[in-house]
Amino acid sequence: MEYTYYTPTGGLPDQNQRARERAQFNTAYAVIPRGVLSDITISLLPGWEKTRAWVLARPLSGFAETFAQLIVEVAPGGGSDHPEPDPQGESVLFVLAGHLRLVTDGLGHELEPGGYAFMAPGAQWSLANDLDTPATFVWVRKRYERAPGIDAPESFVTTDREKPPQEMPDTSGYWSTSRFVDPADLRHDMHVNIVTFMPGGTIPFAETHVMEHGIYVLQGRGVYLLNQDWVEVEEGDFMWLRAFCPQACYAAGRRPFRYLLYKDVNRHPKLGAPFTG
Template sequence: MTRQYFNAIGGHPGQDKLLTDRAIFTEAYAFLPKGTMRDIVASYLPFWSQTRLWVIARPMSGFAETFSQYIMEVQPGGGSERPEIDIEAQSVLFIVEGTAKLSIGTDVHQLTPGGYAYLPPGQNWALHNDGSEPLRFHWIRKAYDAVEGLDLPEALVLNENDITPVSMPGTDGKWSTTRFVDPLDLRHDMHVTIVSLEPGAVIPFLETHVMEHGLYVLEGKAAYRLNNDWVEVEAGDFMWLRAFCPQACYAGGPGPFRYLLYKDVNRHMPLHLGRPMQRRMDR
């Protein structure tokens, strides 16, 4: 099956366009429609050449707490030999357009659309676009929460087209999740998955849970419940949901509704905000 991934970002609207759009920012959630990702709001990073990006989530008061997410755009010949400068940061890359040459230590991988890479903290890696077309990918970063007695996860390079989605119970495959890592592998403190709903499928209850979420719509459209609001969403839109924000979904069609999902998992809750968790009790 040929997968579809939204990638038409950038550009600039004409002077004849209306100012109103669908962007929403609340204490419980934020909704960034694709129309907000214009040339004028692009960012740049040190040690990256011929590259711009859109920051769609970052840790800050009243917004994302555990992760950052970028949409990266690398022109042919561009890239970085020093992409990450934070030694505590782990990363997930997900390719939506073009081809990436990813070097992990001495190993070299070619990532195409649907390609996924997990890069543990402290990993030596580099990425370049050695193709003839622009490379676009999502880069999700989280400070790794190490636990005494658990090893670091190893680097992974996969493609969603090689993974069989897991059907949610009682849905006959109409609601499924593509999982890149084993949910029972407690070394991982974040999961990045792809959630798929067929036309007419629903998330049939108001999910309310401790995981923070970032959802980027890869394909299709739906009505998504965010706290007290039903919001129409489509490919290219991004949603951030703080912990315990109620959510549900109705996929109206005509095609599948699919999104890239981030969540933090598998760790105790810190009991003192702004302070790292105490690793052992003083006796």
């Protein structure tokens, strides 16, 4: 299978383009189409040099509650010696384009497209672009939720190609998931996997569950059920799905439909402040 990873390049829309894109935002889900990722929607990040970012999701009332997700573009000579500002923050980095040098726990790692790195909560790490072309990666951040008697996970580095897709039961390979951590490992309170649908593949029922999702489409296109709406999405689009938002999808076109999927897992639901009446 040929893997490709859509990478935004910024710029500005053509002046003749219609203003109404495919963007949607409501209480159940959001869709940020790739055309929104222009120069006028970038953010600059403290502690980063020669770097710009598109913030796709952040903890916000009525929006993402458990995570932040960004697409980060690092220019030649750019990067950060102290990327994560939250001492309890954990991260997944997934490289879309270019090459980056990651240093964590005193070890250096060269990340290229398809490179995947999990940075443990509180880990000390740095990231640099030492080459002469820009490098772009997806950055998923979450504040780690500790559980009694369970140690925090360690950092690790791998690649998309080192994690063969695992076929979902009774799908004949049309629907598969590349899992980067063991689902039974309770040290992890988030999973960031890659889901692959071959042409004709589908989720044949409306999943409705407690996990919140952030979805970045890496390759191909598909049609996604978001709550009560069927929405066409393509590579470079981002979707946020709140907990319990019904969801299903099917692949469209002739290429595999692949996306990077975040979900929060393996923790008790919070019950809020205790009743004192």
